[in-house]
Amino acid sequence: MTPSSSIASPGAAPAHDEHHDHHPNYLVDGTTIKSWLLTVDHKRIGLMFLFWVLLFFLVGGIFALLIRVELLTPGPTIMDAMTYNRTFTLHGLVMIFLFMIPAIPAVFGNFMLPLMLGAKDVAFPRLNLLSLYIYLAGAMLALWGMLNGGLDTGWTFYAPYSTHTTTTVAPVLFGAFIIGFSSIVTGINFIVTTHTMRAPGITWFKMPLFVWAIYATSCIQVLATPVIGLLLVLVTVENLFGFGMFDPARGGDPVLFQHLFWFYSHPAVYIMVLPAFGVMSEVVAAFSRKNIFGYRAVAYSSLGIAFVGFFAWGHHMFVSGQSTFVGGLFGVLTMLVGVFTAIKVFNWVGTVYKGAVDFKTPFAYFCGFLFFTVFGGMTGIALGTVSLDVPWHDTYFVVAHFHFIMVGATIMAFLAALHYWFPKMFGRTYHEGWGLVSAALIILGFNATFIPQFLVGNNGMPRRYYEYPERFQALNVASTAGASLLAFGFVIIAMYLTYALLYGRASGKNPWRSKGYEWLTESPPPTHNFVGPQPTYPEEPHFYVDPKKAEVPDAV
Amino acid sequence: MQSSVSTADGTVAPVPRLAMHFASLEVQNHAARLGMWLFLATEILLFAGLFVCYGVYRFLFPEAWAASSRSLDLTMGTVNTIVLITSSLTAALAVHYAKEGKNKMVVVQIALTLLMAVGFLVIKYFEYSHKFHVGTLPGRFYFYEGIQLPGAPMYFTVYFCSTALHGLHVIIGMIVLTFAMVRAWRKADFGPNNYTMVELGSMYWHLVDLVWIFLFPMLYLV
Ligand code: HEM
Ligand SMILES: [Cu+2]
Numbered sequence: 001m002t003p004s005s006s007i008a009s010p011g012a013a014p015a016h017d018e019h020h021d022h023h024p025n026y027l028v029d030g031t032t033i034k035s036w037l038l039t040v041d042h043k044r045i046g047l048m049f050l051f052w053v054l055l056f057f058l059v060g061g062i063f064a065l066l067i068r069v070e071l072l073t074p075g076p077t078i079m080d081a082m083t084y085n086r087t088f089t090l091h092g093l094v095m096i097f098l099f100m101i102p103a104i105p106a107v108f109g110n111f112m113l114p115l116m117l118g119a120k121d122v123a124f125p126r127l128n129l130l131s132l133y134i135y136l137a138g139a140m141l142a143l144w145g146m147l148n149g150g151l152d153t154g155w156t157f158y159a160p161y162s163t164h165t166t167t168t169v170a171p172v173l174f175g176a177f178i179i180g181f182s183s184i185v186t187g188i189n190f191i192v193t194t195h196t197m198r199a200p201g202i203t204w205f206k207m208p209l210f211v212w213a214i215y216a217t218s219c220i221q222v223l224a225t226p227v228i229g230l231l232l233v234l235v236t237v238e239n240l241f242g243f244g245m246f247d248p249a250r251g252g253d254p255v256l257f258q259h260l261f262w263f264y265s266h267p268a269v270y271i272m273v274l275p276a277f278g279v280m281s282e283v284v285a286a287f288s289r290k291n292i293f294g295y296r297a298v299a300y301s302s303l304g305i306a307f308v309g310f311f312a313w314g315h316h317m318f319v320s321g322q323s324t325f326v327g328g329l330f331g332v333l334t335m336l337v338g339v340f341t342a343i344k345v346f347n348w349v350g351t352v353y354k355g356a357v358d359f360k361t362p363f364a365y366f367c368g369f370l371f372f373t374v375f376g377g378m379t380g381i382a383l384g385t386v387s388l389d390v391p392w393h394d395t396y397f398v399v400a401h402f403h404f405i406m407v408g409a410t411i412m413a414f415l416a417a418l419h420y421w422f423p424k425m426f427g428r429t430y431h432e433g434w435g436l437v438s439a440a441l442i443i444l445g446f447n448a449t450f451i452p453q454f455l456v457g458n459n460g461m462p463r464r465y466y467e468y469p470e471r472f473q474a475l476n477v478a479s480t481a482g483a484s485l486l487a488f489g490f491v492i493i494a495m496y497l498t499y500a501l502l503y504g505r506a507s508g509k510n511p512w513r514s515k516g517y518e519w520l521t522e523s524p525p526p527t528h529n530f531v532g533p534q535p536t537y538p539e540e541p542h543f544y545v546d547p548k549k550a551e552v553p554d555a556v
Numbered sequence: 557m558q559s560s561v562s563t564a565d566g567t568v569a570p571v572p573r574l575a576m577h578f579a580s581l582e583v584q585n586h587a588a589r590l591g592m593w594l595f596l597a598t599e600i601l602l603f604a605g606l607f608v609c610y611g612v613y614r615f616l617f618p619e620a621w622a623a624s625s626r627s628l629d630l631t632m633g634t635v636n637t638i639v640l641i642t643s644s645l646t647a648a649l650a651v652h653y654a655k656e657g658k659n660k661m662v663v664v665q666i667a668l669t670l671l672m673a674v675g676f677l678v679i680k681y682f683e684y685s686h687k688f689h690v691g692t693l694p695g696r697f698y699f700y701e702g703i704q705l706p707g708a709p710m711y712f713t714v715y716f717c718s719t720a721l722h723g724l725h726v727i728i729g730m731i732v733l734t735f736a737m738v739r740a741w742r743k744a745d746f747g748p749n750n751y752t753m754v755e756l757g758s759m760y761w762h763l764v765d766l767v768w769i770f771l772f773p774m775l776y777l778v
Contacts, residue, residue, distance in 0.1 A: 120577035123587045188594045196587040197577070226598045230605035234717065243713045244695035245609065251710050256612050260605060534579065 023526040025427065040125035041527060045132055046111035047425070052136065053107055056098035063091035065487060068449075068480040074468050081466045085152035086167070088464060092155030093146070093172070097179050098139050100410055101268065104275035105221075106135070106186060108417045109214045111425060113190060115518040116208045118199025118535050120528045123192040127185055134182035142175025154464060156265070159246035159257040162235055169239045177232040180225045183271075187221030190214055201536040208517055208541040209298055213278020216302035220267045220274070220309060228264035231257070255320050262313035270309045272406050274302055276413030277344055280369055283416050284348050285542040286514040287363040288355025292542045294347040304340040312337055318389045327386045334384035341377055345370070360512070361435030362420040368443035369412035376405030379454070394464075397457030400450045408446055415442070415493070422497070423511045427524040428504030434496040441489035448482025515543050585752050592756045596763045599725070603767050606718045610774060613714060617707025624703055624711035625775065627692060629683060633776040636679050637768065643672035644765040647733070647758040654751035659744040662754060666737040669761065673730050680723060687712070715775055722767055729764045732757045 026043045030036075036044060066087050070077045079087065110128065114121055122128050145151065149168035153161055162169055194215050198207070207215075234245050235257070244250025246257040285292045292298060314322065314330030348370065357363065379401045383389050392398060423429055452475040457463075461472045468476070510519040517537055521530050578584040614621045650665035691699035694713035736757045740746055746754055 123578075124591060125575075125577065184595075184598050188591050188598075191594060192587050192591045195590055196583050197579075222594055222598055223601060226601035227605045230602050234605075234609075237717070238695070241694075242696040243717070244709060245713050245717075247695075250695055251613075251617065251707050253612065253616070256609065260608065528576070 023522075023531050025522065025524040026527045027426070027524050029527045038129070040121070040129055042110050042114050042122050042125065042128060043425075043525065043529075045128050046107050046109075048132055049102060049106040049110060049135075052132075052139075053099055053103050056094050056139065057103075060091055060094040060099055061487065061490070063087050063094070065483060067091060068483045070466070071468075071476045072480050074470050074473055076467070082152065084466045085154075085464075086146070086150035089151050089154050090146050093142065093151075093176070095407075096155055096268075096272075097142070097176055100272040100406065101179075101183060102135060102186075103272075103410065103414050104279060104417060105190070105214055105217055105271075106131075108210075108279065108421060109186075109190060109217075109275065112421065112518050113193060113211060113214055114197065115521065115525060115529055116211050116516070116541075117193065117197055117202060118517065118530075118537055119193065119197035120530070120534070122189050123196055124189050128189055131182045131185040131189070134185065135179055138175045138178030138180075138182065140175075141178060142172045145171030145175060156261065157232075157235060158261075159235060159238075159254045160248060160252070163238045163242075163247055165239075170236050173232045173236045173239075177229050177236075180229045180232070183221050184225050187218035187225075190218040191222065194218075199534050199536055201538055202517075205296065205299070206537065206540050207299075209281035209292060209295070209302075210275075210278040212299040213274050213281070213302050216306040217271055217274045217278075219303075220271050220306050224264045224267040224271075224310070227260060228268075231260045231264070255317070255322075258317055258320060259313070262316045263310070266313040266316065267306075267309040269402075269406055270305055272410050274305060276369070276410045277302065279413040279417045279420075280348065280366055281344075282516055282542075283362045283366050283420055284351050285544065286420070286512055286516065287358045287360060287366070288352045289358065289544050290351055290355040291540070291544050292347065293350035293353075294343075295540075295542070297343050298347050301340040301343040304343075305337060308333060308336045308340065312384075315384050315389070318386050319393050324386070331384050331386050335381060338377055338381050338384075341373070345374060345377075358512075360419075361432060361439055362416040364436055364439035364443075365412045365416035365419070368439065368446070369409055369416065371443075372404050372408030372412060372446070376401060376403075376408055380405055391460075392457065394462055395457035396453045396461050396463055399463045400453035400457055403450050403453070408450075411442075411446075415439070418497070420512070421518075422500070423507035424518060424523045424525075426501055426504075427507055428500050429507045429511060430500035430504055431496050434492060438489045438492040438496075441492065442486060445482050445484075445486030445489055449479050449486055450482070452476070452478040452482070515539075515541070517541055581749065588752050588756060589759075592759050596759065599763055600767070603718070603721070603770070606714065606721070607770070607774070610714050610718070613707065613710050617705070617710060620703065620705035620707035621711050623705060624692070624708050624715075625778065627700075627703065628715075628776050629686070630776055632679050632683050633772055636676050637772050639672050639676050639679070640765050640768050643669045643676070644762055646672070647761040650733075650736075651751060651755050651758045654740070654746040654754040655748060657747035659740040659746055662740040662746055663737055666733050666740070666754075666757075669733060670730055670737070673726055676726060677723065680719065718771055718775070722764070722771060725764045725767065729757075729761045732760055 026041055030039070036048070039045065066078070067084075070079055070084055070087070110122070113119075145168045148171075151165075151169060151172045152167050153165060153169070157169075157173065162173075194207070194211060234243075237243055238245050238247065242250075244252045246252045246254050248254060281292055281298055312330060312334045314326060315334045318327050318330075348366075379397075383392060383398065383401060419430070419435055456472050456475040456479075459472065459475075461468055507523055509521075509523050511523075512519075520535065520537075574581050574584060578587070646665045646668040650662050650669065653659075653661035653665060687693060691697075691701075692703075692712050693699070693709075694716050695709055698709035698712060700708070736754045739753060
């Protein structure tokens with residue numbers, strides 16, 4: 001089932017005809033280092049992002065384990081208090097800005113979006129490469145600052161502490177500012193690509209749901225990032241020169257800092273989690289072998305989340321002295337996010353219902369994802385209630401909540417995407433048994449890490465504390481044990497995926513017999529994504545339901 | 557694949573290269589323009605953060621802000637506003653001539669724009685140096701005797717942050733326009749099908765102008 005051909009642009013055709021007979025896949029088309037570093041191919045850029053994102057995940061993960069080891073005993077265990085502050089700051093910063101935010105959009109968005117739209121590349125390929133290098137430049141600057149002096153503010157940089165601390169604030173904040181720029185550039189590129197590069201036949205409501213999710217994410221990135229960019233610059237300037245913008249001693253207002261910070265950082269949560277929702281919509285359809293239930297509802301709810309996400313930031317400031325009325329208002333607006341998320345959850349469950357479920361590794365991650373999203377989401381609703389948030393605020397309950405919803409959901413989706421699209425990206429298959437085993441380990445480990453944190457937080461243990469009373473120890477040990485299990489799961493994944501990369505069986509074009517648009521071309525795809533002219537896609541995405549349509553023929 | 561078309565003043569302008577991943581020139585230009593619009597939106601949001609700071613502190617320190625605002629040099633501000641608005645006009649004319657393929661006129665118009673941009677910065681320089689002199693400076697650098705109200709240093713924090721950020725944008729805009737000017741001069745390749753570069757540069761310049769049109773009444777008038 002090759003895509004039926006259609007209008008080719010007269011201008012584009014000749015450039016393409018040069019290599020007409022052999023169509024090397026993008027991995028082997030050019031093997032010099034330079035052909036990788038200076039590539040404008042969105043697929044190669046996606047892979048390079050994958051490399052860096054995984055590396056930073058490793059760095060953040062090591063620091064997470066250090067935190068957990070430190071918290072094994074009530075008193076000092078392996079480090080002093082200042083080192084601890086720097087450790088959790090580095091962990092949070094690296095995980096948020098270097099891993100979670102770019103993870104799915106920059107890797108899988110880059111790789112899949114043009115394929116799913118039948119485009120030969122993103123709209124601005126060179127800008128796309130630039131965004132990789134901006135990201136790396138910002139990352140290097142921030143890490144350099146972290147290692148030369150370190151930062152002890154936590155990833156939230158709360159003023160006025162951050163404007164006074166003598167640790168290295170400026171390079172880290174400026175690094176984060178630069179990374180934000182990369183995020184904006186990627187967002188603009190994806191929005192323009194979605195608007196202008198859809199192949200004939202792909203109307204807005206024939207776009208795969210992953211594209212919808214990336215599109216909504218990009219809108220948030222473009223609208224929210226500039227505000228934090230400005231804020232980071234102001235704090236840097238203030239820390240260096242003492243301008244007093246957020247310093248109460250000079251008439252500044254630290255709560256204004258919090259408003260501006262959360263105006264970005266709350267939507268940023270959806271920058272991390274919306275792409276995850278998109279991945280899951282693809283996976284759930286593919287492995288239930290059913291068309292997605294309520295396609296339009298799922299698509300619109302992404303936009304809905306993106307929209308209301310901008311009006312919920314005040315729930316981070318229930319205890320900052322804002323009026324009860326404002327608190328209540330933000331509480332209600334927060335619940336609205338829950339409503340849109342629930343729409344998605346019900347549609348996913350509706351898709352699985354009476355589907356012919358094919359329980360492969362990505363589907364295992366879907367199950368974990370559903371649990372983390374529902375559980376994390378419910379605790380979010382609870383936290384959105386002012387009266388409940390007051391005792392829970394800044395305790396481990398909050399840490400557990402945001403790890404469940406952001407980290408849990410996003411990691412599940414990241415791993416599901418990695419396993420689902422691995423054959424597409426590399427043309428090889430991995431060992432299914434190991435996939436399921438490690439999925440089980442990771443889901444278990446994650447629960448074992450963070451459920452004790454809910455409990456210990458509910459009992460009153462504050463976050464970001466280096467020492468704690470005796471009575472919290474049992475739960476902390478449990479949490480550390482869970483973290484080790486989690487880490488073990490990741491090691492196994494790294495092993496069998498590396499093995500698959502080198503020695504895995506050839507996967508064939510479409511090993512899952514998926515109806516996703518990206519599977520219509522070869523695996524791995526040729527350099528310009530398709531052989532011949534731009535394809536047309538007559539069907540809807542996730543079109544599993546029409547019995548008259550034959551199965552995809554060349555599955556393994 | 558480069559063909560050519562003749563333009564109004566008789567020169568022959570080459571048609572721009574169509575990148576292989578676009579379906580047509582029209583789509584390619586549409587994409588460029590859409591990208592630029594989105595980028596400009598992010599720029600406005602960047603300044604919006606400062607506007608929020610302005611609003612909050614103005615609300616907190618009404619007298620100090622009124623007094624500080626009066627201490628600015630209204631004449632210089634007004635002249636600068638006029639200079640900038642005029643430069644927006646010449647930037648727009650550059651696009652007009654680029655569409656007609658009159659590359660020489662493009663060079664002239666952009667040169668005029670750049671000249672006015674320099675003028676703007678020179679006036680700004682005089683304003684700044686006056687402030688450095690009398691001590692109307694941000695935060696801990698404030699030593700002006702004239703206004704002793706709490707919140708006055710905050711006004712100048714906002715003043716310097718926003719005008720400096722705007723000034724930075726003026727300089728970036730000048731660099732962008734210079735690129736377009738050199739293109740028009742050296743290659744003379746703007747024409748009916750190929751004026752996106754001038755258009756985008758001038759859009760950016762309009763943004764710089766627009767931000768100033770907000771900053772001027774905010775800082776000098778109200
Ligand atoms: C590998 C498993 C992980 C473990 C065991 C872990 C552990 C922890 C712990 C114990 C804290 C609390 C530090 C404190 O407040 O004293 C924390 C904070 C945090 N973690 Fe994780 N984490 C893990 C993965 C991640 C990931 C993938 C992210 C990505 C977003 C993440 C983001 C954060 C953030 C944003 C904070 C808040 C930092 C702060 O309060 O300044 N974590 N983590
Ligand atoms: Cu929030």
